[in-house]
């Protein structure tokens with residue numbers, strides 16, 4: 583069992599204000615993940631928002647307009663802040679609300695803060711403009727920027743007492759992160775190409791005649807773009823199926839949070855599968871009412887039951 587400490591004996595005004603800031607960042611910027619985070623009880627919701635706000639800051643440095651060497655410097659400064667949070671030299675009167683909230687979260691939940699170092703490592707790979715030859719290479723990047731977030735989130739959720747196979751929970755949380763990240767990469771093919779980035783493995787691009795890249799709303803001449811997308815969708819689905827083994831180990835509301843996050847991304851994947859070329863025209867997204875519907879389904883346990891029945895059948 584992974585233990586979490588949910589009691590909050592007394593939260594001081596600065597800590598409450600710091601969490602308030604992180605929750606506002608999450609509400610405004612987490613277009614998809616906020617639907618899941620909202621389903622959590624207040625202590626876990628606040629902790630997830632602290633993780634989100636710190637991760638958002640790291641991501642924004644990577645995505646911003648600064649020169650690569652300036653981005654690298656800012657990322658190392660953020661790493662130094664993380665070290666201060668880890669060794670508790672940030673106190674609650676610090677002027678940085680994200681640092682105050684994250685310090686409180688790390689004091690109350692067993693979150694592996696090294697995961698945020700991994701996130702910084704992953705964003706540095708972006709800043710260096712790394713490309714990936716094979717899926718194994720891309721997996722290293724996905725583990726840093728998303729698998730690590732899954733493992734950190736698990737520290738907030740905890741696992742249920744007596745949950746079978748709970749020692750593998752971090753592995754499943756990591757795999758779910760990979761599934762979300764690969765979906766994200768498919769969704770953002772066009773936007774990334776416009777920013778000079780290619781994440782899909784070079785050997786997959788070559789196999790489907792897409793090595794020329796995606797510089798417009800049409801696939802490269804003579805390529806099998808739909809074949810490429812369907813290949814990656816199958817890979818993402820296998821990762822979702824493996825990662826969903828985490829769900830029966832979580833309490834109801836943590837399970838609902840994960841089911842909402844993953845459910846929204848799985849629906850994105852369904853859309854992408856139905857119309858692969860849509861990702862070359864712009865960002866595929868779900869309407870707000872559909873995301874809310876998926877979140878409510880997660881809360882009623884429908885998705886979790888569906889998955890655990892299938893998991894049982896597969897094992898039988």
Ligand SMILES: CC(C)=CCC/C(C)=C/CC/C(C)=C/COP(=O)(O)OP(=O)(O)O
Pocket residue numbers: 611612613614615727728729731732733735736755756758759762763766840843
């Ligand atoms: C166990 C568990 C909770 C696993 C999940 C881990 C997790 C939340 C990984 C996030 C990875 C990801 C696709 C980030 C995209 O953020 P973005 O800001 O680009 O997303 P958006 O554009 O869809 O809003």
